[in-house]
Amino acid sequence: MSGKKNKRLLGVISIFLWAVILTIVLRSYLEKTGYTLPVFWIVILACVAAFLGWWVYMSVRINHLIKRLDAAGFQYQTTHDEKAYLTELDECAKMPGAEKITLSKMPAKDYLTILKIRTLREAGRTAEASTLLETARTEITNDRARQLLKAEEEQLP
Structure with missing residues (x-):
């Protein structure tokens, strides 16, 4: 089990x-x-x-x-302080119950991961965004989150 x-x-x-x-x-x-x-x-x-x-x-x-x-x-x-925003997103992901909570029909952890990838991409930190995207690809199982992940992947250079 x-x-x-x-x-x-x-x-x-x-x-x-x-x-x-x-x-x-x-x-x-x-x-x-x-x-x-x-x-x-x-x-x-x-x-x-x-x-x-x-x-x-x-x-x-x-x-x-x-x-x-x-x-x-x-x-x-x-x-436009992406470092503080990314830190806060990490803290939100660590909050109790973040795995059980659903935002936009996907688990909150997946939602927060996609926000982090988007923020890194928009800040020009494409190497970090690509690394996080590769990690997230194996962890994310929700269909809607996978669609958003694919959209982020297409926007990366």
């Missing part, structure tokens, strides 16, 4: 365990108050709560990444 499948399996198991823990806590609380609710409904409520918690958590991560990427892009457009 690959590492990605293991992470997904661990994610499902963790949500299930949170649902079990919330079920136990909710059941004990309801028994103390004298109100009883069938276990089935408690499990459903716990699963919904775990899912909503995960959803809010991922939304915060996505929002943080987008704000940071937006600020870096704005700074690059105003100062």
Whole structure:
């Protein structure tokens, strides 16, 4: 089993365990108050709560990444400092959850890699852009990202 499948399996198991823990806590609380609710409904409520918690958590991560990427892009457009922009793109790629987040129908890491290649090309650093492009060619599996990668390759001298 690959590492990605293991992470997904661990994610499902963790949500299930949170649902079990919330079920136990909710059941004990309801028994103390004298109100009883069938276990089935408690499990459903716990699963919904775990899912909503995960959803809010991922939304915060996505929002943080987008704000940071937006600020870096704005700074690059105003100062044309490609070194600072590339550093910020690297930091964005290292952010927790960057592998799970999708931007423009492709993984955020692939999106950031393509932005780095484009920035290097536009800055005249074609050797670095070509090296990164060769590395990215083996790592990128998303079809849309591969199309953008091919377009960048065609624009390189």
